[in-house]
Amino acid sequence: MKRNYIKISLIVLCLLTSTCKTISTNLPKPANLQEYTKGMWMECEITDGSKAEGEILVIDDKQVLLLTSYGLTKTVNKNVITKARIDFSLTTNYPEKLQAADFIPVLAISHGVFMVITLPINLMIVVPTVSTHRRGSYAVEYPAKISWGEISKFARFPQGVPEGIDYTQLRTGNY
Amino acid sequence: MKTRPRLTVVILICSVLFGFIAACHIFIDPTFRKQYTDYNTFVHESPVEPGYLKVHYKDGKVVVFDSWKLSSGQDSLIGNGKLFDLKRNIISDGLVSTGTDQIAIIETNQLTALKDKTNERIAALSILAGIDAVIGVVCITVPKACFGSCPTFYLTETNNVHWANAEAFSSSIAPSMEQPDIDALRVKVGSGDFRLIMKNEALETHVVNEVQIVAAEVEKDAEILHGVGDKFFHTKNITNCISALTDGENIAPFLNAVDGNEYFSLSDSLDLGAKEEILLEFNNNIKNTPGIILNFRQTLLTTFLLYNGMSYMGDEIGDYFAKIETSDMVRKKLKNPFSTLGGIKVFAFDSKKEKWDFITEIYETGPIAPNHFVVPFSETNDNGDPIRVKLEMTKGMWRLDYAGLADIDKEINPAFIYPSEILKDNLPDPEALTEISCDDEDYLISMPGDEWHLHFDLPQPNDENNRYQLFLSAKGYYLEWIRNDWLEEKDPERLKNMLLNDKATWRELAIEYKTYESQMEELFWNSKYENNQ
Numbered sequence: 001m002k003r004n005y006i007k008i009s010l011i012v013l014c015l016l017t018s019t020c021k022t023i024s025t026n027l028p029k030p031a032n033l034q035e036y037t038k039g040m041w042m043e044c045e046i047t048d049g050s051k052a053e054g055e056i057l058v059i060d061d062k063q064v065l066l067l068t069s070y071g072l073t074k075t076v077n078k079n080v081i082t083k084a085r086i087d088f089s090l091t092t093n094y095p096e097k098l099q100a101a102d103f104i105p106v107l108a109i110s111h112g113v114f115m116v117i118t119l120p121i122n123l124m125i126v127v128p129t130v131s132t133h134r135r136g137s138y139a140v141e142y143p144a145k146i147s148w149g150e151i152s153k154f155a156r157f158p159q160g161v162p163e164g165i166d167y168t169q170l171r172t173g174n175y
Numbered sequence: 176m177k178t179r180p181r182l183t184v185v186i187l188i189c190s191v192l193f194g195f196i197a198a199c200h201i202f203i204d205p206t207f208r209k210q211y212t213d214y215n216t217f218v219h220e221s222p223v224e225p226g227y228l229k230v231h232y233k234d235g236k237v238v239v240f241d242s243w244k245l246s247s248g249q250d251s252l253i254g255n256g257k258l259f260d261l262k263r264n265i266i267s268d269g270l271v272s273t274g275t276d277q278i279a280i281i282e283t284n285q286l287t288a289l290k291d292k293t294n295e296r297i298a299a300l301s302i303l304a305g306i307d308a309v310i311g312v313v314c315i316t317v318p319k320a321c322f323g324s325c326p327t328f329y330l331t332e333t334n335n336v337h338w339a340n341a342e343a344f345s346s347s348i349a350p351s352m353e354q355p356d357i358d359a360l361r362v363k364v365g366s367g368d369f370r371l372i373m374k375n376e377a378l379e380t381h382v383v384n385e386v387q388i389v390a391a392e393v394e395k396d397a398e399i400l401h402g403v404g405d406k407f408f409h410t411k412n413i414t415n416c417i418s419a420l421t422d423g424e425n426i427a428p429f430l431n432a433v434d435g436n437e438y439f440s441l442s443d444s445l446d447l448g449a450k451e452e453i454l455l456e457f458n459n460n461i462k463n464t465p466g467i468i469l470n471f472r473q474t475l476l477t478t479f480l481l482y483n484g485m486s487y488m489g490d491e492i493g494d495y496f497a498k499i500e501t502s503d504m505v506r507k508k509l510k511n512p513f514s515t516l517g518g519i520k521v522f523a524f525d526s527k528k529e530k531w532d533f534i535t536e537i538y539e540t541g542p543i544a545p546n547h548f549v550v551p552f553s554e555t556n557d558n559g560d561p562i563r564v565k566l567e568m569t570k571g572m573w574r575l576d577y578a579g580l581a582d583i584d585k586e587i588n589p590a591f592i593y594p595s596e597i598l599k600d601n602l603p604d605p606e607a608l609t610e611i612s613c614d615d616e617d618y619l620i621s622m623p624g625d626e627w628h629l630h631f632d633l634p635q636p637n638d639e640n641n642r643y644q645l646f647l648s649a650k651g652y653y654l655e656w657i658r659n660d661w662l663e664e665k666d667p668e669r670l671k672n673m674l675l676n677d678k679a680t681w682r683e684l685a686i687e688y689k690t691y692e693s694q695m696e697e698l699f700w701n702s703k704y705e706n707n708q
Contacts, residue, residue, distance in 0.1 A: 034227035034284050035239045037263045091201055139200040146205050153210050159279035162235030162261070170262060 029093045039156035044084035059152040087137040211281040229282040329372040343649035345541035355650040359547035363642040373627045378656040381621035389646035391589035399644040400549035412582035420454045430578040442571025447685045453566040457580040466551040470577035489665020508674045524563035598628040
């Protein structure tokens with residue numbers, strides 16, 4: 001019995017922490033969006049099945065220049081991107097405080113046989129309202145809801161290529 | 176014992192189910208971010224409360240203002256903010272001044288804003304309450320006498336607004352009130368290049384849709400007149416009045432030439448709607464259709480009422496104008512006071528029936544450039560008796576410079592000509608040319624102090640001895656800037672009473688206007704934008 005409870009607790013915790021893929025840690029909180037000066041985060045699917053993600057630095061007629069989480073710049077041709085999601089911000093201003101709430105459903109294991117009812121209820125409430133929001137983002141999907149022209153508004157340099165700029169200067173990682 | 180593995184399975188299924196149905200991303204409308212690549216458009220549409228604003232420089236730097244305002248010259252943004260380099264490291268934190276020449280893109284984020292067409296228009300109006308306008312001493316003394324106008328047009332370079340040849344779309348104080356307006360320029364020219372100067376001399380944003388010259392070919396001894404229904408009439412015989420009586424006084428000397436020597440009365444001290452009559456008499460030399468010609472403009476009474484209405488709206492003016500934009504009923508109510516005051520009613524005397532026949536009522540908004548207008552009517556006298564015309568108008572509301580009688584022989588169809596070139600600061604501005612060369616969704620935004628030189632190519636007349644008589648046709652609207660002093664007089668109840676023509680409120684307005692009336696003209700002319708620099 002005791003072993004089963006431990007097993008269930010671990011399963012629930014795994015589920016709670018894996019319901020959303022952890023998004024970029026660079027995303028601003030909603031309250032900070034106004035003063036956020038970097039580009040938005042883009043995650044795109046490419047025709048060959050691979051994926052690319054990073055901060056949108058600039059978008060021109062043919063390419064998207066991303067700054068990856070490793071601090072490297074990556075150029076992706078627009079015509080090979082089949083689908084993309086642009087993350088604007090987190091959905092909460094208090095992601096740290098919500099972290100502790102992940103453990104609330106685990107308490108349901110103390111409900112004994114009533115856990116059959118109380119755990120799903122706990123999950124039903126906690127997952128969408130807390131766990132998802134802690135790691136979720138306000139976003140938009142390309143090409144369903146936004147065009148390339150509009151996406152460029154969310155680049156670090158919406159005005160295009162500043163004259164005389166070498167993009168390697170923008171790299172922050174080791175390469 | 177058998178229930179335990181089942182319990183685990185049920186819990187697992189439920190957990191997986193809820194785990195998957197929970198959405199990780201909340202998809203939102205990306206239009207919350209608005210960017211302006213054109214500084215003028217930003218100034219026109221900028222948000223009500225100067226708050227966060229992001230300005231991208233051409234060199235890749237970016238400044239985030241947490242408070243900002245436009246400089247008095249409207250050519251830079253000044254405020255507190257942080258300047259970031261290309262890597263978004265802070266370069267400076269504090270007072271930042273950004274010249275328009277540095278700006279690549281201005282960005283605002285309005286997360287809660289709805290982005291349908293109506294709201295875009297409302298946003299365009301929000302500037303009304305947002306700008307801390309620089310007002311001269313004159314305006315502070317008597318705020319409601321501050322200079323206001325729509326675009327003024329000049330044939331020659333002059334800084335004297337008294338010489339303005341036309342003022343366009345004066346009654347279009349909101350986008351929904353946009354309408355075309357034709358004014359006589361009172362000039363005859365030959366073919367070739369014709370230049371017209373358009374200025375913004377008031378604390379207003381002018382939003383110009385289109386500008387055209389109306390060119391009517393005319394013989395040297397003839398005259399083309401603009402009349403009711405925006406029709407154009409040809410005449411060769413114009414006579415002055417032989418008498419013009421009001422209250423037993425002959426005011427004919429004021430009305431026998433377009434010379435700026437105007438007749439005007441003072442308003443009634445208790446009733447702003449009180450009327451007066453002018454009886455005009457002309458020798459009857461008419462062979463075709465008679466038409467009464469009037470050269471007139473408004474006094475500052477309507478300006479006073481408009482500014483009063485806006486001051487009663489106070490800091491809610493954006494909301495009120497939003498209502499004006501979206502509600503026919505509100506627009507109608509807004510016109511109530513002006514309907515009560517009315518225009519100039521024209522009557523002709525029918526000597527056979529021994530009674531006055533109402534011909535029409537003419538109304539042209541604006542206290543700056545006079546209107547030159549003809550009202551044709553049917554001649555009923557066949558015995559050579561003098562032609563008698565009566566004008567009925569609100570006391571203290573109109574200034575008459577001329578009254579004459581035209582013998583109209585035909586109606587004509589003039590040519591409407593768009594500009595061929597527009598210069599700003601002596602440089603061609605092809606974008607501005609596109610914006611005002613068509614009645615469409617593209618508008619030219621003109622800010623206080625802006626001056627545009629419009630060039631028109633006039634074709635060869637059909638008869639080389641003829642010339643072109645010119646008129647101005649313009650379409651657009653303008654947005655008054657709210658003076659700080661006005662905000663202190665917020666009084667929604669009084670506004671409501673004013674719009675509902677409440678007698679007590681109008682009596683109080685009459686008394687208030689009387690205290691300004693004698694000095695208002697002088698204060699008005701002295702407070703135009705140029706004089707506040």
